[in-house]
Each structure stands twice: as structure tokens, then as C-alpha cells.
Amino acid sequence: MRYLALFFIFTTSIEGIRRKYADCFSHTTRKTLDNYEPIAAFELVSLQTCMLQCIEAPLNFENKECFSFTYDRIKHNCKIYDHDGKKVPAILLPAMNFDFYKKIHVGEACAPPKPQIIYTEPDAEPDPTTNFAEHKNFHNIEEELLKATKELLNRRASKTAKKKDSEQIENPKMMPIMPGKCETTNGYYVVIGNEILLPSGFDKNAMREFPGIEQGDCASICSKEESPEGEKLKCNSLNYFPITRKCQILAVLAEPHGEGELVENEDSIYAEKFCLPKHPNECQEAEVFILHIEKRIKGTPMKEKLSQSITQCLEACLNEDGCATSVFDSARGRCLLHTQQVGRDLGITENTSGFVLIENGCYVKGKRKTEKVESPRDPNEWSPWSDCQFKLNGKAIRSRTRDCEDCEDFQYEECQ
Structure with a gap:
């Protein structure tokens, strides 16, 4: 009965934690945060424990305050962050089995609990038969355990900070270049099967729609920031719908760099414009760089470098002869080439x-200056068909491209 009572008290306490702090966070399903180092990561923990770690972060991690966390519902892993998901270069991505929690209240109700010290005057003289040494030892053990735990957390936080500082000295963070004058060429990060939505209450003029447009022409409209009729536009991202050949030009970026919401849509292709980092090789204007979220290559990389963002990892690949694909490992801050x-x-x-x-994309299209080209490629020559790796409207498709500015440069068809 004693153990049953203890279990009841414990489970009631955990449920109390959940109820107490649940209103402190907003909850978004099937979203995760990437491209940014967390304050800390925890494996095999409950959602309630993850929530409590975020609330108590200032006590455990040298006054670092937690404003958001992600929770893996399958592996029960937790990561807590010192921002709300909108701090550059972090990115919010659709992801199965993940939930994103953002702190929405910072008042006393959502603050870490304060230690309570209760002092009472003795009612009578101490009992001479009481073993004070035993009680003293008990309290010392409790105190030492608490002290050791705090020292361990401080050492871990200090070690993480030193590692982060040393990495920044060798390889400083490369922040995404926000819309403005680009000194190199524009490129596009492409996520197939996703669509950006305007936030509620946003100016409807922030999105313009053009029907009957080829994919290459849609990117060209965004790069030139000019409609087919010559009207000036503001473009930071786009949605393209291959089946209906519809092009949407948007003035906003997806979270966390902007206010747009990125959602899954198998009929859409999302592209975000960015300025290519400087590199010795040649890329065509509006070059495409396809992103595969939560994927890596099985084989051993030819090189491994420190990296703090997707753009920095891409830059490492662009500057490495023979690099066709780069893989960014956000947890360890490294880039696999x-x-x-x-x-x-x-x-x-x-x-x-x-x-x-x-x-x-620059390597795939054979545009590297370091390679000797025996004869120029015919602008009308199509690349080989890709594998059937993408889906539109639930059906597998393959695609091919060609380097042609004044003609159709992208085709797709259903796989048989």
C-alpha cells in the first residue's frame, strides 16, 4: 500500500506539472526546428519532463532562458532552444512525429519554481535519545547530491559553450543573405511537396498568382521581380504547381526568416530565393538546390567540415572540386561532402x-569551371530523366531540364 501511495503521488505530481505549464506554450504538430544548436538535448524523456526542462533552463544552464522546444513522439527525444523559432539561421520544417512548442507566456506562472525554505521554532527541548548525526548525514547527502547535479550541468554547459566558441573562431556562422542587392547570383532552395501560406491578416498583395506559367519562367519572374506584363513585383519565395502550371510569387519568407507558414502539399513545389555565397565555380542564374529534409547519404563522405548552417554547408560543397551533394548535420555542427x-x-x-x-545544382548541370569542356552543350539538349523520386497528386513522376533561357527548360512525366 505504501508503494502504491508513492506511485500515486508521483504520477499526480507529473500530471500536475503538465497541467501547470501546458498554458505556457503554444503547440504545433508535425513541425521541427533545425539549423540551430539547442541549449540542451534529452533522450528518452516524457513530454512533461521536456516541458519542465524548458521552464527550468535558467536554473540549470547558466541563466539561459528557453523559449521553445521540439519533441519527438516516437523516440521520446527533446531539444530546448533559447529563441522562439525565428532566430536566424534556424528553420522550421514539416516533419512526421515531431511537435513544436513555443512559449507564449513569461509571467510568474511560467517561471521556474522558487526553492522554499521553511523554518519553525522548536516546541520543546531536543530528545537526548535522537541520533542527530544520522539526521545530519542525511541532509548532507541530499545537499551533496544537489551540488553534484548542478556542477555536472554547469560543466556540460561550459563544455558546450567552449566547443561552440572554438567552432565559431574556425568557421563563423554564415547568416542567410536577406533580400536586397545580390553581388553574385540568385539561387533557390527547393522543397518538393511543400507550400508557403500567407499569415492571417497579411496584405493580399504580398502574393501574386500567374496561371499557365512554366516552372523555369516562374523562377525567372521571381529573380527579375517583374511580371510577364512588365509590372514590378517583390519576390522572396514562390509556390509552383506543376499539374496546373500555376505560379505564385510571394513577398514573404517562410518561418523562421519570415512570417509565412510552410505546410505539406504534394501538388506543390516551394522555392525560397537566396543569394549564392561567393565561390570559384560557375552557377547559372536562378540555380536550383533541392533540399531533402531528414535525409543523409549512406556512404562515407569524401570530406567533413565544420558548419553552422545549410548555406555554409552548401558553400563548402561549391568550393570543393568533385562535390555533388552536401549533408548538413545540425546536431554536431558539421557538413559532409x-x-x-x-x-x-x-x-x-x-x-x-x-x-x-x-x-x-551547379555540379549536376555540369557548370564547374575546373572541368574541361570539349564542346559547348546544345541549348536544346535535355538532361537524362531523373529517377522516379518525387510524387505529385499521389503519383510518382520523373523530371529533366536543359539550359535554355528562351524556351521550356523543365519537363516532367508520370512514371510507368
Whole structure:
């Protein structure tokens, strides 16, 4: 009966934690945060424990305050962050089995609990038969345990901070270049099967829609920031719908760099414009870099470098001869460079949480200056068909491209 009572008290306490702090956070399903180092990560913990770790972060991690956390419902893993998901270079991505929690209240009700010290005057003289040494030892053990726990957390936080500082000295964070004058060329991060939505209450003029547009022309409209009729536009991202050939030009970026919401839509292709980092090789204007969320290449990389963002990882690949694909490992702050091309064999990849695979569009199109080109490529010559790795409207498709500015440069068809 005693153990049953203890169990009841424990479970009631955990449920109390959940109820007490549940109103402190907003909850978004099937979303995860990537491309940013967490304050701390915990494995095999409950949602309630994860919530409590976020609330108590200032006590455990040298006054670092937690404003959001992600929770893996399958593996029961938790990551807590010192921002609300909108801090550059972090990105919010759709992900199965993940939930994103953002702190929405910071008042006393959502603050870490304060230690309570209760002092009472003795009612009578102490009993001479009482073993005070035993009681003293008990309290010392409790105190030492608490002290040791805090020292362990402080050492862990200190070690993480030192590692982060040393990595920043060798390889400083590369922040995404926000819309403005681009000194190199514009590129596009592409996520197939996703669509950006305007936030509620946003100016409807922030999105313009053009029917009957080819995919290459849609990207060209965004790059030139000019409609087919010559009207000036503001473009930071786009949605393209291959089946209906509809092009949507948006002035906003997806979270966390903007206010747009990125959602899953198998009929859509989302592309976000960015300024290519400087590199010695050649990329065409409006080059495409396909992102594969939570994927990596199975084989051993040809090189491994420190990296703090997707853009920095891409830059490492662009500057490395023979690099066709780069894989960003956000948890360890590293970039894996590979010679394999994913478009030729999707079987070389595997699903791995915390990884983002980036296809080097410049390499795929054979535009590297370091390679000797015997004869110029015919602008009307199509590339080989890709594997049937994408789906539109539930059906597998394959695609091909060609380098042609004044004609159709993208085609797709259903796989038989």
C-alpha cells in the first residue's frame, strides 16, 4: 500500500506539472526546428519532463532562458532552444512525429519554481535519545547530491559553450543573405511537396498568382521581380504547381526568416530565393538546390567540415572540386561532402533525424569551371530523366531540364 501511495503521488505530481505549464506554450504538430544548436538535448524523456526542462533552463544552464522546444513522439527525444523559432539561421520544417512548442507566456506562472525554505521554532527541548548525526548525514547527502547535479550541468554547459566558441573562431556562422542587392547570383532552395501560406491578416498583395506559367519562367519572374506584363513585383519565395502550371510569387519568407507558414502539399513545389555565397565555380542564374529534409547519404563522405548552417554547408560543397551533394548535420555542427548525385540513385540515402541533404545544382548541370569542356552543350539538349523520386497528386513522376533561357527548360512525366 505504501508503494502504491508513492506511485500515486508521483504520477499526480507529473500530471500536475503538465497541467501547470501546458498554458505556457503554444503547440504545433508535425513541425521541427533545425539549423540551430539547442541549449540542451534529452533522450528518452516524457513530454512533461521536456516541458519542465524548458521552464527550468535558467536554473540549470547558466541563466539561459528557453523559449521553445521540439519533441519527438516516437523516440521520446527533446531539444530546448533559447529563441522562439525565428532566430536566424534556424528553420522550421514539416516533419512526421515531431511537435513544436513555443512559449507564449513569461509571467510568474511560467517561471521556474522558487526553492522554499521553511523554518519553525522548536516546541520543546531536543530528545537526548535522537541520533542527530544520522539526521545530519542525511541532509548532507541530499545537499551533496544537489551540488553534484548542478556542477555536472554547469560543466556540460561550459563544455558546450567552449566547443561552440572554438567552432565559431574556425568557421563563423554564415547568416542567410536577406533580400536586397545580390553581388553574385540568385539561387533557390527547393522543397518538393511543400507550400508557403500567407499569415492571417497579411496584405493580399504580398502574393501574386500567374496561371499557365512554366516552372523555369516562374523562377525567372521571381529573380527579375517583374511580371510577364512588365509590372514590378517583390519576390522572396514562390509556390509552383506543376499539374496546373500555376505560379505564385510571394513577398514573404517562410518561418523562421519570415512570417509565412510552410505546410505539406504534394501538388506543390516551394522555392525560397537566396543569394549564392561567393565561390570559384560557375552557377547559372536562378540555380536550383533541392533540399531533402531528414535525409543523409549512406556512404562515407569524401570530406567533413565544420558548419553552422545549410548555406555554409552548401558553400563548402561549391568550393570543393568533385562535390555533388552536401549533408548538413545540425546536431554536431558539421557538413559532409559527397561525390554521389542523389538524382541518379535515391537508394543511396537514408532517413536520419537532424540532417538536411542539399543537392548541388551547379555540379549536376555540369557548370564547374575546373572541368574541361570539349564542346559547348546544345541549348536544346535535355538532361537524362531523373529517377522516379518525387510524387505529385499521389503519383510518382520523373523530371529533366536543359539550359535554355528562351524556351521550356523543365519537363516532367508520370512514371510507368
